[in-house]
Amino acid sequence: MSETTATPGGGPTPSRAAAVRAHGDPRAGHGGADPARLTTLELLRRLAAGPRGLTAEQAEERLVRYGENVAPAWRPVSWPRRFLGSLRDPFTAVLLCLGLVSAAIASWGTAGVIMVLVVVSCLLRSGGEHQAGRAMAGLRELVATTASVQRRADDGAAPVVRELPVDQLVVGDVIRLGPGDLVPADVRLLRASGLTVHQAALTGESVPVAKYALDAPPDADDGAAEPPHLCFQGSSVASGSATALVVATGADTRFAAAHPGPARRRTESAFDRSVHGIAWTLIRFMLLTPPLVLMANAALRGRGLSTLPFAIAVAVGLTPEMLPVIVTATLARGASALARTGGVIVKRLPALHDLGAIDVLCLDKTGTLTQDRPVVARSVDARGADDPDVLNWASVGSFWTLELAELPAPDSLDEAVLDASAAYGADPLAYDGIAALPFDPAHRLATAVVRRPGTYGRHTLVVKGAVEDVLGRCGRVRLDGTEAALTEGERRRLLDLAATEAAGGLRLLAVAHAERPARGGPYGERDVRGLTFLGWVALRDALAPTAGAALDGLARRGVTVKVLTGDHPGTAARACRDLGLEPGEVLTAGQLGALSGPPLAAAVERATVVARCTAQDKARIVAALRASGRTTGFLGDGVNDLPALLTADVGICPRGAVAVAREGADVVLADKDLTALDRALTAGRHSSGTIAGYLRITLSSNLGNVLAMLAAGLLLPFLPMLPAQVLVQNLCFDAAQLAYAYDRPAPAAVRGPAVLRPRAVLRYVTVFGLLNAAADLATFGVLALAVHLSDGPGGPAVFHAGWFTENLLTQAMMMLLLRTGRSAPGGRTIGPVHLAVTALAVLGLLLPLSPLAPALDMAAPPPLYYALLAAVLALYAVTLTTAGRRYA
Numbered sequence: 013m014s015e016t017t018a019t020p021g022g023g024p025t026p027s028r029a030a031a032v033r034a035h036g037d038p039r040a041g042h043g044g045a046d047p048a049r050l051t052t053l054e055l056l057r058r059l060a061a062g063p064r065g066l067t068a069e070q071a072e073e074r075l076v077r078y079g080e081n082v083a084p085a086w087r088p089v090s091w092p093r094r095f096l097g098s099l100r101d102p103f104t105a106v107l108l109c110l111g112l113v114s115a116a117i118a119s120w121g122t123a124g125v126i127m128v129l130v131v132v133s134c135l136l137r138s139g140g141e142h143q144a145g146r147a148m149a150g151l152r153e154l155v156a157t158t159a160s161v162q163r164r165a166d167d168g169a170a171p172v173v174r175e176l177p178v179d180q181l182v183v184g185d186v187i188r189l190g191p192g193d194l195v196p197a198d199v200r201l202l203r204a205s206g207l208t209v210h211q212a213a214l215t216g217e218s219v220p221v222a223k224y225a226l227d228a229p230p231d232a233d234d235g236a237a238e239p240p241h242l243c244f245q246g247s248s249v250a251s252g253s254a255t256a257l258v259v260a261t262g263a264d265t266r267f268a269a270a271h272p273g274p275a276r277r278r279t280e281s282a283f284d285r286s287v288h289g290i291a292w293t294l295i296r297f298m299l300l301t302p303p304l305v306l307m308a309n310a311a312l313r314g315r316g317l318s319t320l321p322f323a324i325a326v327a328v329g330l331t332p333e334m335l336p337v338i339v340t341a342t343l344a345r346g347a348s349a350l351a352r353t354g355g356v357i358v359k360r361l362p363a364l365h366d367l368g369a370i371d372v373l374c375l376d377k378t379g380t381l382t383q384d385r386p387v388v389a390r391s392v393d394a395r396g397a398d399d400p401d402v403l404n405w406a407s408v409g410s411f412w413t414l415e416l417a418e419l420p421a422p423d424s425l426d427e428a429v430l431d432a433s434a435a436y437g438a439d440p441l442a443y444d445g446i447a448a449l450p451f452d453p454a455h456r457l458a459t460a461v462v463r464r465p466g467t468y469g470r471h472t473l474v475v476k477g478a479v480e481d482v483l484g485r486c487g488r489v490r491l492d493g494t495e496a497a498l499t500e501g502e503r504r505r506l507l508d509l510a511a512t513e514a515a516g517g518l519r520l521l522a523v524a525h526a527e528r529p530a531r532g533g534p535y536g537e538r539d540v541r542g543l544t545f546l547g548w549v550a551l552r553d554a555l556a557p558t559a560g561a562a563l564d565g566l567a568r569r570g571v572t573v574k575v576l577t578g579d580h581p582g583t584a585a586r587a588c589r590d591l592g593l594e595p596g597e598v599l600t601a602g603q604l605g606a607l608s609g610p611p612l613a614a615a616v617e618r619a620t621v622v623a624r625c626t627a628q629d630k631a632r633i634v635a636a637l638r639a640s641g642r643t644t645g646f647l648g649d650g651v652n653d654l655p656a657l658l659t660a661d662v663g664i665c666p667r668g669a670v671a672v673a674r675e676g677a678d679v680v681l682a683d684k685d686l687t688a689l690d691r692a693l694t695a696g697r698h699s700s701g702t703i704a705g706y707l708r709i710t711l712s713s714n715l716g717n718v719l720a721m722l723a724a725g726l727l728l729p730f731l732p733m734l735p736a737q738v739l740v741q742n743l744c745f746d747a748a749q750l751a752y753a754y755d756r757p758a759p760a761a762v763r764g765p766a767v768l769r770p771r772a773v774l775r776y777v778t779v780f781g782l783l784n785a786a787a788d789l790a791t792f793g794v795l796a797l798a799v800h801l802s803d804g805p806g807g808p809a810v811f812h813a814g815w816f817t818e819n820l821l822t823q824a825m826m827m828l829l830l831r832t833g834r835s836a837p838g839g840r841t842i843g844p845v846h847l848a849v850t851a852l853a854v855l856g857l858l859l860p861l862s863p864l865a866p867a868l869d870m871a872a873p874p875p876l877y878y879a880l881l882a883a884v885l886a887l888y889a890v891t892l893t894t895a896g897r898r899y900a
């Protein structure tokens with residue numbers, strides 16, 4: 013291990029020293045001098061690398077010597093570590109405390125029982141998690157990202173750019189980055205074109221920052237500022253492209269050094285919130301129970317500390333210690349079924365539950381509701397008349413922004429423009445490309461700087477982008493072949509004309525140009541001013557074939573849909589209308605101004621479409637919806653969707669989304685088919701229903717038992733239940749409840765968002781807990797009566813047996829009568845729940861009569877008891893069914 017451990021600030025570790033002397037130290041970027049402070053040449057020399065990339069052999073050797081590019085925290089967790097980790101569960105912690113108290117008062121029986129409970133639940137849980145973890149890793153593998161790496165077959169060969177798994181990167185590799193790529197390691201930029209990166213994961217900064225190559229390091233005093241010529245693992249490319257040199261990988265990256273724990277999880281998810289709410293209420297109860305039992309026994313029956321083991325057993329009886337096991341089993345089963353048959357990959361288990369709880373889903377438009385395969389419909393001048401020259405200029409812009417990029421990532425609009433203009437015989441090669449400012453989603457513009465043939469000393473800026481943004485940078489307009497000043501009235505006329513065009517569902521790409529005296533220095537966004545407006549290219553982007561059905565399904569399932577798009581409000585509204593989603597009030601992000609928090613949520617609540625959103629606007633809206641108490645999903649596929657994907661309760665993206673979106677999303681839809689969403693929501697709601705069902709039924713029956721134990725403890729001269737009995741009962745209950753994980757959902761259970769509301773659960777538990785306690789007390793009565801009438805032997809053993817039978821039978825009845833799932837559509841077929849219920853009932857009836865009974869201090873009750881018990885149970889069943897209808 014010492015071989016791969018970096019020593020930040022220090023020299024190489026002694027075990028590496030020899031290798032370093034022989035080969036140069038490829039990791040000097042981290043262990044030696046700061047890679048930001050060297051010139052490019054010095055750095056390349058230190059890393060024993062070159063601008064043409066490593067050879068396959070060099071890369072292989074470095075991979076073996078320094079390890080894969082994986083942060084230690086992301087390696088799979090070993091089984092024993094999972095076991096220890098599961099001890100940190102709050103229920104387990106409380107159980108352990110109770111066990112320690114029992115041991116302290118030398119109540120070895122109780123302590124032993126508690127230890128067995130803890131170990132069994134931790135074993136089951138860690139085993140389940142381990143399995144689920146492996147399944148999840150397999151699923152994540154399906155959507156793993158790659159990096160474009162430039163390598164050579166051998167020293168003489170030309171470099172070839174290949175897609176490699178990110179973990180194969182080594183220090184010294186030369187990689188290419190394009191929009192939507194994840195920065196796979198810490199890199200020094202060799203060349204960059206219009207590069208901006210999101211580094212929110214590292215610096216918390218939400219807007220993309222510009223990065224550029226620098227041959228010589230900046231002034232030494234700039235040390236504190238972010239180096240503009242380095243990009244770090246964990247950030248992502250918002251716009252532009254670059255060629256870069258890998259300077260640190262794996263555990264040596266800045267991100268891994270700053271986040272030694274498991275990878276980020278933004279804020280608490282909806283699932284965590286509800287489960288924590290319930291868990292902490294229960295834990296408060298559990299901690300209160302022993303002192304209360306002690307005091308009641310002391311006050312009413314004059315008993316002393318001798319009741320402590322019993323008091324502890326009562327508290328233990330309240331614990332749903334299998335909750336984590338059931339949660340993991342249910343979610344893992346749901347997720348793998350969804351991956352197998354539903355075409356949906358859930359990357360983070362609790363996200364399945366959150367899927368079921370979503371009550372508002374925000375979508376982007378392009379690529380989600382539409383196919384993102386635009387086709388040029390027309391090319392018009394500033395009068396609205398057909399004019400192929402506008403398309404011509406657009407194609408010059410598209411061609412040269414792509415040609416001058418480090419990693420040409422053809423945007424669908426650029427492709428459409430190039431396709432259409434080729435048919436017109438446009439020839440962008442008739443110009444020379446000078447510089448390019450690739451499409452920047454924040455400014456909604458792309459600029460190419462070209463030189464017309466024969467015009468030395470002059471440069472032409474060709475600009476295309478959103479109509480509002482392009483017009484905002486124009487001072488003149490070309491009308492009928494001559495240029496005129498762009499008056500305010502003219503600007504308004506053009507915006508109106510564009511709105512009319514957009515209302516027809518077309519996407520618009522406005523085009524402008526400007527002549528400038530030639531210059532040597534780089535061009536920047538600030539140079540894009542004083543343009544002459546030419547017109548626009550209108551493109552048609554067909555609707556996604558399954559989008560209409562998917563929106564319908566969402567509405568039927570009680571999910572509100574909001575469209576957050578970067579496109580024109582008119583285009584977005586028309587797409588919605590065509591899909592059968594009434595857009596109502598259409599807002600633009602500009603209208604929302606600086607609103608945030610509740611006022612923003614209120615404004616968005618009324619709207620269905622918010623257009624002209626930047627990436628930050630989308631995230632801001634999602635955050636406001638979440639803060640207003642809605643469980644919010646976000647579905648998007650582009651770079652401008654990443655912040656929103658990370659902000660939402662559940663981030664969803666299609667398989668074809670850009671790498672960062674796939675990396676950041678919790679759920680990936682395997683194909684373009686949006687109806688998979690419906691299957692995902694159903695599966696999520698079903699899982700939530702199962703977990704809620706387990707909690708409700710287990711807690712109700714536990715509470716009933718605890719109340720009955722308290723009453724019996726005060727009424728009887730002996731302990732109403734031995735610790736061993738508490739254990740056996742709990743285990744039987746929990747094992748039976750696992751059957752729920754295999755139950756089919758009932759239509760009613762998946763109709764609306766499945767939110768686990770702690771208050772509702774606790775109210776339900778109180779009602780059914782009291783009912784259960786009433787049934788127990790009635791049983792005590794008939795038991796005493798039966799013993800008395802049949803004149804048979806009484807005493808603790810008979811009482812224990814009678815109660816044990818009744819407990820398991822009432823539990824079986826609750827499972828059957830209060831469940832929300834159905835085994836099969838008709839509800840006729842025998843399903844797993846029926847089997848579990850039968851097993852529970854048989855065990856309850858036969859165990860007290862079996863040879864095992866004496867070990868649990870049980871003895872068969874008189875036959876009369878069974879007859880009377882049947883009457884009590886019949887009454888209980890009627891009450892349960894009636895109350896179940898009311899509270900379900």
Ligand SMILES: Nc1ncnc2c1ncn2[C@@H]1O[C@H](COP(=O)(O)OP(=O)(O)OP(=O)(O)O)[C@@H](O)[C@H]1O
Binds near residue numbers: 376377378425576578
């Ligand atoms: N390659 C490009 N060159 C120039 N302008 C572009 C380019 N791509 C998009 N635009 C302009 O920027 C606008 C906004 O694009 P953006 O990518 O932010 O949103 P979108 O993809 O249309 O919508 P959504 O957010 O629904 O995916 C487009 O309407 C278009 O006018």
Ligand SMILES: [Mg+2]
Binds near residue numbers: 376378379648650653
């Ligand atoms: Mg998009």
